[in-house]
Amino acid sequence: MSAPLTIGFLPLTDAAPLIAAVDFGFARAEGLTINLHRDVSWANLRDRLMVGHYDAAHMLAPLALAASLGVGQAKCPLRAPFLLNLNGNGITLSKRLLEDFAGADCDPLTDWMTAARGLAAVVRARQATGANRLTLATVHLFSAHTYLLRHFLRAGGLDADRDVELVVAPPPFMVDFMDRGLIDGFCVGSPWNSLAVDRGRGVLVALGCEVLADAPEKVLAMPAQGRLTRDGEGAALLRALGRACAFVAEPANRADLAQAMARPDRLDCPAEMIARTLSGRLALDQHGAIRERADFIRFTGPGLHRPDGCAPWIVELMLEAGQISDRAGAIAMAEQVFSADFAVAAGL
Amino acid sequence: MESSLKVLLVDESPIRAAIIEDGLREGGFSHVVRLSSTDMLVRRINEIDPDVVLIDLANPQRDSLEQMFQVSRLVRRPITMFVDESDADQTRAAVEAGVSAYIVNGLHKDRVKNIVDMCVTRFHVFARLAEELAETKTALADRKTIDRAKALLMKTRAIGEEEAYAMMRRAAMNQKARLGDIARAIITASEIC
Numbered sequence: 244m245s246a247p248l249t250i251g252f253l254p255l256t257d258a259a260p261l262i263a264a265v266d267f268g269f270a271r272a273e274g275l276t277i278n279l280h281r282d283v284s285w286a287n288l289r290d291r292l293m294v295g296h297y298d299a300a301h302m303l304a305p306l307a308l309a310a311s312l313g314v315g316q317a318k319c320p321l322r323a324p325f326l327l328n329l330n331g332n333g334i335t336l337s338k339r340l341l342e343d344f345a346g347a348d349c350d351p352l353t354d355w356m357t358a359a360r361g362l363a364a365v366v367r368a369r370q371a372t373g374a375n376r377l378t379l380a381t382v383h384l385f386s387a388h389t390y391l392l393r394h395f396l397r398a399g400g401l402d403a404d405r406d407v408e409l410v411v412a413p414p415p416f417m418v419d420f421m422d423r424g425l426i427d428g429f430c431v432g433s434p435w436n437s438l439a440v441d442r443g444r445g446v447l448v449a450l451g452c453e454v455l456a457d458a459p460e461k462v463l464a465m466p467a468q469g470r471l472t473r474d475g476e477g478a479a480l481l482r483a484l485g486r487a488c489a490f491v492a493e494p495a496n497r498a499d500l501a502q503a504m505a506r507p508d509r510l511d512c513p514a515e516m517i518a519r520t521l522s523g524r525l526a527l528d529q530h531g532a533i534r535e536r537a538d539f540i541r542f543t544g545p546g547l548h549r550p551d552g553c554a555p556w557i558v559e560l561m562l563e564a565g566q567i568s569d570r571a572g573a574i575a576m577a578e579q580v581f582s583a584d585f586a587v588a589a590g591l
Numbered sequence: 592m593e594s595s596l597k598v599l600l601v602d603e604s605p606i607r608a609a610i611i612e613d614g615l616r617e618g619g620f621s622h623v624v625r626l627s628s629t630d631m632l633v634r635r636i637n638e639i640d641p642d643v644v645l646i647d648l649a650n651p652q653r654d655s656l657e658q659m660f661q662v663s664r665l666v667r668r669p670i671t672m673f674v675d676e677s678d679a680d681q682t683r684a685a686v687e688a689g690v691s692a693y694i695v696n697g698l699h700k701d702r703v704k705n706i707v708d709m710c711v712t713r714f715h716v717f718a719r720l721a722e723e724l725a726e727t728k729t730a731l732a733d734r735k736t737i738d739r740a741k742a743l744l745m746k747t748r749a750i751g752e753e754e755a756y757a758m759m760r761r762a763a764m765n766q767k768a769r770l771g772d773i774a775r776a777i778i779t780a781s782e783i784c
Contacts, residue, residue: 286653290691294683315661317682384658410633411658413651 247276252301256433264487273479302464309385323462324585331540332451333436336428355449359399433520459553481589550581599641688714733771740774
């Protein structure tokens with residue numbers, strides 16, 4: 244047994260493979276001991292990777308590239324050798340905002356496109372009366388959530404930079420901010436949309452997989468020059484995570500897994516809610532509307548964990564959102580960050 | 592030397608914030624604004640328009656802050672995290688102490704260095720105080736537990752106070768446990784039996 248690894252995560256459904264690797268023996272089977280640390284922000288995960296507090300961390304795929312490029316904040320060269328999952332996000336609008344949809348003669352639960360058009364109609368009506376811009380939140384500037392929300396707005400005919408105000412809020416605070424009228428809607432990962440629905444604060448109008456199919460979501464990130472990129476432990480960890488992902492995707496394990504994830508030092512929310520987000524059968528509102536998608540959140544699939552496939556996708560979306568301008572430089576960096584060498588070495 | 596820099600301090604712990612604000616004032620930074628609310632920081636910061644932002648790492652709104660600094664149309668002056676190659680040690684010290692610093696681009700690094708150094712020192716001072724307080728609380732709780740366990744032993748074994756205490760000390764030494772834990776075990780056992 245080697246010295247324990249310290250891995251940071253945020254309380255989200257897609258931390259499941261990390262939690263399963265620890266609680267259901269996949270790390271131990273590879274001779275690894277892992278200490279999991281729940282953190283409070285992506286910025287903390289990035290900084291703690293940089294100073295060596297964490298050997299690896301749960302990370303938004305686009306942020307792994309942005310941090311390596313040093314876009315915006317301090318440059319932190321990372322490697323993201325393992326894609327944990329695809330999809331898992333959703334867009335929720337506040338009950339208060341949805342009252343205005345009635346005026347626009349629109350049922351936002353019909354499908355996501357109808358909801359996007361309805362939102363655009365509401366925004367145009369507000370502009371005509373000179374009302375304040377709506378405020379919509381995502382979880383991070385460099386996230387699939389941001390690109391998803393931008394696509395949703397554009398599909399309805401809105402300009403994300405002009406027609407609404409985009410802000411960033413911590414996922415566990417989204418419902419509270421909505422409650423207090425600080426935000427009118429948000430795009431967040433599981434299980435936080437379901438919390439808004441269960442509390443009767445919002446309605447889930449779009450599943451991420453409907454708006455952007457098979458969107459790369461979280462990666463396992465590690466410092467470019469760290470313990471895990473130097474020796475064989477990196478490959479062992481990736482193998483353990485590969486098995487953990489297969490465990491997470493198996494419906495028969497869902498109840499036990501959700502129990503483990505619900506613990507106060509993990510997600511600290513009801514196990515039933517976590518199990519629901521793992522199942523892909525989502526309640527849209529409090530009145531029994533349900534949408535079911537097998538690809539709502541995906542942890543397994545042929546070659547799913549190889550990160551190289553997501554590099555071009557992320558670069559294009561970052562360019563499109565105006566976050567970067569040097570395509571060639573970004574592609575060169577993305578090839579390093581999302582290199583498949585490790586995944587191949589681990590037999591994934 | 593009085594400095595005209597406006598420092599914004601975001602800290603959920605009012606005691607720690609006071610300790611740091613004090614240090615800033617001593618260092619000649621009299622223009623300090625403190626925020627401790629869990630409201631959306633973004634709107635407040637636009638109004639305050641600081642030159643330096645110090646934020647506690649336990650605050651979940653660091654991502655919100657960084658987004659605001661990034662989206663330039665929302666702020667007059669871009670702010671970035673206080674980091675460059677030459678500051679690696681200081682950055683590490685700050686993260687270890689639990690604080691993060693952001694400065695307005697172009698601001699002279701040396702002036703900010705003093706602020707960050709002072710902040711790191713004071714975060715450590717606060718951590719030590721908090722630790723001492725926690726130890727005192729545990730010691731107080733232990734004392735009560737030990738007294739109860741001692742009384743239990745005296746009653747059930749019909750022995751004197753000194754002998755009861757010696758028994759618990761021996762058990763603690765043999766099992767390499769804390770006296771308080773042994774006392775708790777005795778009380779638990781008596782509740783079950």
